Amino acid sequence: MADTVATPKAHGHVEHHDVDYLHDGSLLSWLTTVDHKKIGVMYLWSVLFMFFLGGVFALLVRLELFAPGKTIMDAETYNKVFTLHGAIMVFLFIIPSIPAALGNFVLPLMLGAKDVAFPRLNLASFWIYVVGALIAVTAMVTGGVDTGWTFYTPYSTTTDGSVALMTFAAFVLGFSSILTGVNFIATVHKLRAPGMSWFRMPLFIWSMYSTAIIQVLATPVLAITLLLLIMERTFGVGVFDPKLGGDPVLFQHFFWFYSHPAVYIMILPGMAVISEVIPSMSQKTFFGYKATAFSSVAIAIVSFVVWGHHMFTSGQSQLAGAVFSFLTFLVGIPSGIKVFNWITTMYRGSISLQAPMLYALMFLILFGIGGLTGLFLGALSVDIHLHDTYFVVAHFHYVMMGSTAIAFLAGLHYWWPKMFGRTYNETAARISAILVFIGFNTTFLPQFLLGSRGMPRRYYDYLPEFQFLHQVSTVGSWILGLGFLIMAGYLFASLRKKMDAPANPWNARSLEWQIASPPITHNFHETPVVTTEPYDYYRPFEPSVKEHH
Amino acid sequence: MNFLRDWMMPMQASEHAAKVDNLYLFIFLLTLAFFILIVYLTVHFAWKYKRKQEGVLTVNLQHNLALELIWSIIPLILVIGIFFWGFNDYAAASVAPNDALEIHVTGKKWNWTFEYPDGTRSIKSLHVPVNKPIRLIMTSEDVLHSFFIPSLRVKQDVVPGRYVDLNFTPTVAGKHQVFCAEYCGRDHSGMLGDLYVDTPAKYAEWLEKGDEELYKMKPADLGRDVYVRAGCQSCHTVDGSKGEGPSFKGLFGRTEKFRDGSTAVVDENYIRESILNPQAKVVAGFEPVMPTFQGLLREIEIKGVIAYIKELK
Numbered sequence: 001m002a003d004t005v006a007t008p009k010a011h012g013h014v015e016h017h018d019v020d021y022l023h024d025g026s027l028l029s030w031l032t033t034v035d036h037k038k039i040g041v042m043y044l045w046s047v048l049f050m051f052f053l054g055g056v057f058a059l060l061v062r063l064e065l066f067a068p069g070k071t072i073m074d075a076e077t078y079n080k081v082f083t084l085h086g087a088i089m090v091f092l093f094i095i096p097s098i099p100a101a102l103g104n105f106v107l108p109l110m111l112g113a114k115d116v117a118f119p120r121l122n123l124a125s126f127w128i129y130v131v132g133a134l135i136a137v138t139a140m141v142t143g144g145v146d147t148g149w150t151f152y153t154p155y156s157t158t159t160d161g162s163v164a165l166m167t168f169a170a171f172v173l174g175f176s177s178i179l180t181g182v183n184f185i186a187t188v189h190k191l192r193a194p195g196m197s198w199f200r201m202p203l204f205i206w207s208m209y210s211t212a213i214i215q216v217l218a219t220p221v222l223a224i225t226l227l228l229l230i231m232e233r234t235f236g237v238g239v240f241d242p243k244l245g246g247d248p249v250l251f252q253h254f255f256w257f258y259s260h261p262a263v264y265i266m267i268l269p270g271m272a273v274i275s276e277v278i279p280s281m282s283q284k285t286f287f288g289y290k291a292t293a294f295s296s297v298a299i300a301i302v303s304f305v306v307w308g309h310h311m312f313t314s315g316q317s318q319l320a321g322a323v324f325s326f327l328t329f330l331v332g333i334p335s336g337i338k339v340f341n342w343i344t345t346m347y348r349g350s351i352s353l354q355a356p357m358l359y360a361l362m363f364l365i366l367f368g369i370g371g372l373t374g375l376f377l378g379a380l381s382v383d384i385h386l387h388d389t390y391f392v393v394a395h396f397h398y399v400m401m402g403s404t405a406i407a408f409l410a411g412l413h414y415w416w417p418k419m420f421g422r423t424y425n426e427t428a429a430r431i432s433a434i435l436v437f438i439g440f441n442t443t444f445l446p447q448f449l450l451g452s453r454g455m456p457r458r459y460y461d462y463l464p465e466f467q468f469l470h471q472v473s474t475v476g477s478w479i480l481g482l483g484f485l486i487m488a489g490y491l492f493a494s495l496r497k498k499m500d501a502p503a504n505p506w507n508a509r510s511l512e513w514q515i516a517s518p519p520i521t522h523n524f525h526e527t528p529v530v531t532t533e534p535y536d537y538y539r540p541f542e543p544s545v546k547e548h549h
Numbered sequence: 550m551n552f553l554r555d556w557m558m559p560m561q562a563s564e565h566a567a568k569v570d571n572l573y574l575f576i577f578l579l580t581l582a583f584f585i586l587i588v589y590l591t592v593h594f595a596w597k598y599k600r601k602q603e604g605v606l607t608v609n610l611q612h613n614l615a616l617e618l619i620w621s622i623i624p625l626i627l628v629i630g631i632f633f634w635g636f637n638d639y640a641a642a643s644v645a646p647n648d649a650l651e652i653h654v655t656g657k658k659w660n661w662t663f664e665y666p667d668g669t670r671s672i673k674s675l676h677v678p679v680n681k682p683i684r685l686i687m688t689s690e691d692v693l694h695s696f697f698i699p700s701l702r703v704k705q706d707v708v709p710g711r712y713v714d715l716n717f718t719p720t721v722a723g724k725h726q727v728f729c730a731e732y733c734g735r736d737h738s739g740m741l742g743d744l745y746v747d748t749p750a751k752y753a754e755w756l757e758k759g760d761e762e763l764y765k766m767k768p769a770d771l772g773r774d775v776y777v778r779a780g781c782q783s784c785h786t787v788d789g790s791k792g793e794g795p796s797f798k799g800l801f802g803r804t805e806k807f808r809d810g811s812t813a814v815v816d817e818n819y820i821r822e823s824i825l826n827p828q829a830k831v832v833a834g835f836e837p838v839m840p841t842f843q844g845l846l847r848e849i850e851i852k853g854v855i856a857y858i859k860e861l862k
Contacts, residue, residue, distance in 0.1 A: 075736065075738070076735055079734070079735065079737075146734070147732075148732050152731075154691070154692050154693070154709060155692040155693065155732070155733060155734060158691070158692065159734065242708075242710025242711070243709070243710075247710070248693060248708055248709065248710070249708060282598070282607075283600075283605070283606075283607050284607045284610075285607070285608075285609050285610060285611055286611075287610055287611065287612065287613075288611075288612050288617060289611065289612075290612075291612070291617060313704050313705055313706050313730075314708075315705070315706055315708050315711070315713045318639070318640065318643050321639070322636050322639075322640075325632055325635065325636060326629075326632050326636075329628035329629065329631065329632050330628075332624070333621060333624060333625055333628070336620065336621075337617070337620065337621055339587065340617075340620045343587065343590045343591055343594065344610070344616070346591070346594040346595065346598060347594055347598070347610065348598060348607060348608050348610065349594075349598045349607050350598065350600045350601070350602075350605050350607055351594070351595055351598045351599050351600055352600045353595065353599060353600075357595075361591055361592075361595055364587065364591045365588055365591060368584055368587040368588070372580035372584055373580070375576050375579075375580055375628065375631060376573065376576050376580075378628075378631070378632070378635075379572060379576065379631050379632070379634065379635030380635040380636050380638075380639035381565075381568065381569050381572060381634075381635045381636075381637075381638035381639040381642065381702075382569055382572055382576065382635055384639065384642075384702065384703060384704050385569055385573075385699070385702040385703075385704065387704055387730070388695060388697070388704070388730040388731060389730070449556075449557060452557045452558055452573070453557065453558065453559055453699070454559050454697075454699030454700075454728065456697060456728045456729070456730045456738075457730075457732075458732040458737060458738075459738035460737070460738045461738040461739060462738065463726070507603070507604065537607050538606055538607055538608060538609035539609075540606070
């Protein structure tokens with residue numbers, strides 16, 4: 001059965017054609033599947049579990065900071081908890097969330113393909129992710145890690161705990177990310193349906209394609225860096241530790257050479273989802289299609305030359321600081337263009353305010369804050385003051401969580417009926433969305449103020465003058481947690497219903513909405529022929545997928 | 550605008566701080582304007598074009614060159630302007646004048662120590678004269694730290710194996726907060742410092758005699774102060790529990806057994822020797838990891854520590 005997707009000609013039964021991909025629910029069929037949809041769903045449950053775990057650590061961090069001094073844990077535990085929060089959220093949740101979970105499911109459908117280009121490689125990348133996650137969990141329970149998710153040397157090579165194991169986990173997870181990227185690039189190049197030219201691809205594909213390029217080019221640098229770190233820590237090979245003749249600032253260059261592009265590995269997929277949800281929920285032609293498509297590629301390219309803006313206070317040369325500052329400002333422009341394009345797409349549309357669109361609107365506002373506060377941090381003299389304070393913490397949470405995670409939720413609510421063939425309770429979804437929005441802003445807006453007033457990040461204890469804002473922030477984290485609790489409730493409830501989702505609940509035009517919900521195992525009965533632009537909402541719908549009789 | 554600045558920023562204690570705040574406020578107002586525009590358009594469109602009936606076709610607006618050029622070029626000009634503004638202030642603050650007063654700073658988990666041109670040293674408290682350019686020459690003995698003075702808007706990572714500069718000219722006398730801003734482990738959030746900006750006369754007097762409070766305090770109170778300030782508390786508890794070094798509780802008068810098998814009774818001379826030459830006698834069961842405080846503590850401070858330990862019965 002596992003081979004049917006790779007060799008689609010090997011069968012011809014009509015009944016078999018009509019079986020949806022969820023029909024064979026045996027455990028073995030899931031664990032050994034090469035169906036991109038099942039792999040996407042397995043990724044989805046994995047990243048949602050990791051989001052839950054990282055979220056629990058986040059709540060613990062906020063609870064500890066409710067009052068200065070010891071509240072619920074000692075300093076050493078706190079340092080481990082915030083490290084695990086960061087490492088889990090970055091490596092196990094955000095990076096795989098949209099590409100590996102939603103992207104795996106949606107990308108081949110949108111292209112009119114039966115699967116990704118390399119289905120077995122796709123399954124391998126999922127299992128590599130699982131192995132990486134298990135190694136990370138082993139590191140957590142055998143000593144923990146207290147370095148922060150950035151593993152800065154020489155602290156990371158001298159502290160106790162399972163640092164080598166944790167960095168090895170990140171090393172392994174990197175390969176999962178690279179393989180997904182390779183697969184998507186090949187799929188976009190080779191498996192587009194007849195008639196789907198590059199400029200007829202939905203913008204989701206453009207953004208995922210740009211993401212894949214960064215994944216393939218940048219992740220190996222992280223792998224090399226982490227390997228060098230493990231060598232230094234385990235065998236005493238001097239690379240980063242000055243006591244062994246190394247240079248600790250070199251580690252930061254290596255680390256951010258990957259991790260800044262990685263910021264775009266995280267945000268570009270968010271932009272991908274928003275670029276689908278807004279035109280579809282607004283029933284409107286996308287405004288500035290080409291500008292948005294090229295902006296994705298431009299962001300991918302420029303993202304490789306801005307890493308030094310994480311290091312303005314590190315001791316790198318002033319000239320380097322100036323160059324990185326200038327390039328950083330340039331990378332803001334394509335993002336700004338996208339925001340204006342999304343907003344203008346809504347102009348004179350027919351806008352539905354159902355859950356996916358609520359999340360897309362939240363994205364526009366939160367990404368607006370996340371992006372605009374980047375201007376403070378790009379300006380050299382101002383960054384020197386704000387660097388490593390709560391201002392930075394607030395800024396990147398607006399980008400990582402307020403933008404990418406919110407876009408992930410927009411996509412989750414948008415494609416949920418397609419993935420599982422079931423609708424969720426719309427009222428509960430709206431209440432949850434509003435709680436998430438209020439909770440998020442209550443948690444993170446005060447942190448900008450904490451930071452500009454001088455509160456450093458990664459502090460277990462703090463001066464009494466910062467207490468009020470910390471308490472507001474902690475209360476916000478509870479509201480946020482409540483919002484997610486409600487979400488978990490209605491999403492699980494929907495899975496217990498009979499399948500009730502229509503094929504196209506949003507009246508959308510991309511190919512995945514022209515097939516059944518949930519899709520059949522081979523996606524399309526016949527290869528679709530694309531004759532229209534992706535967002536032709538100004539004229540009557542001409543389906544590219546033929547009705548099956 | 551001053552109320553906004555006072556609300557968002559710490560006090561200004563140098564001309565550089567005022568320059569940073571001006572740019573900060575400029576970016577704040579500019580981004581606020583853009584943010585209001587984004588929110589207004591988003592909410593306005595979402596409300597005005599809310600779906601009234603299903604299945605309608607909408608207008609075909611694919612692009613508008615003039616509009617797209619406007620929203621690409623205006624932000625581009627603005628950000629390039631911000632870049633030059635930020636770069637100018639940064640470059641000006643990076644250079645120390647020739648007559649700058651040079652003070653060496655050493656970061657070590659989890660304390661700052663300072664060495665002045667005349668050989669004076671201090672822990673945690675950095676004293677400088679007001680209105681005089683200061684150049685800190687900084688290094689670390691272990692991991693990365695970062696020397697951060699919010700009221701001066703300056704910050705510099707302190708890197709082991711090399712010297713890095715931090716320049717400022719404080720214009721406001723008084724006590725200013727210093728933080729460690731680069732994560733450095735367990736007591737990172739306790740790695741604080743105090744910057745005392747003194748009048749020239751007071752600075753000269755301080756170099757000569759140290760803090761005048763030292764002479765007013767009871768010896769045991771002074772000792773407790775040193776215990777916290779010099780970082781003794783990182784390793785030595787006062788409640789009898791085991792740390793990286795022996796607890797101070799009940800220490801005085803006890804007979805200690807050392808790693809080489811010899812023993813001694815803890816008296817004033819033993820404590821003094823352990824502070825100034827800690828490797829001379831290392832208590833059995835502990836590692837020889839304590840640094841020397843030779844030159845870092847004044848005679849009166851050592852007497853204070855002895856008095857404090859005597860009290861911890």
